[in-house]
Amino acid sequence: MFFWNSEALKTSNIFVWINSIMQVWYISTQLEPMNTKSWGSILTHVVAKTFAGIGVLDFLHNTGVAYFVGAEPAMWVKVATGLGFAGLSASSDWIFGGCMVYDLVALCVGQRQYGNVGWSNLLGAYAVGAAGIVGARNYLK
Numbered sequence: 001m002f003f004w005n006s007e008a009l010k011t012s013n014i015f016v017w018i019n020s021i022m023q024v025w026y027i028s029t030q031l032e033p034m035n036t037k038s039w040g041s042i043l044t045h046v047v048a049k050t051f052a053g054i055g056v057l058d059f060l061h062n063t064g065v066a067y068f069v070g071a072e073p074a075m076w077v078k079v080a081t082g083l084g085f086a087g088l089s090a091s092s093d094w095i096f097g098g099c100m101v102y103d104l105v106a107l108c109v110g111q112r113q114y115g116n117v118g119w120s121n122l123l124g125a126y127a128v129g130a131a132g133i134v135g136a137r138n139y140l141k
Contacts, residue, residue, distance in 0.1 A: 053103060
């Protein structure tokens with residue numbers, strides 16, 4: 001936060017990357033399966049996965065602000081965004097998957113506010129797709 005407040009956005013972004021990657025790594029590899037009979041386990045999963053989900057949004061937002069202000073996303077960014085969110089949604093439970101849908105909706109709204117309607121619409125479609133993936137995965141589970 002110190003670097004962000006000092007408008008040293010590229011330096012702050014290094015810490016955002018580390019934080020976001022570590023949070024996703026933790027929920028993917030270190031977090032024990034949820035014990036639905038234990039409030040401690042349930043709350044740990046909700047908090048850890050929610051923070052990791054917001055970390056993904058921070059990762060994208062801060063990288064964009066630090067390096068790509070006013071730039072239109074390239075086609076590879078659009079494809080990577082769709083594939084990345086589809087992969088994260090397909091490999092997650094409803095908690096983290098719900099955060100992926102939230103992230104896409106937030107990005108969609110933000111891009112529309114900046115007047116990037118085409119990218120906003122695509123992000124909205126990705127949000128609907130991610131919601132479908134999360135819903136189907138958890139229904140079939």
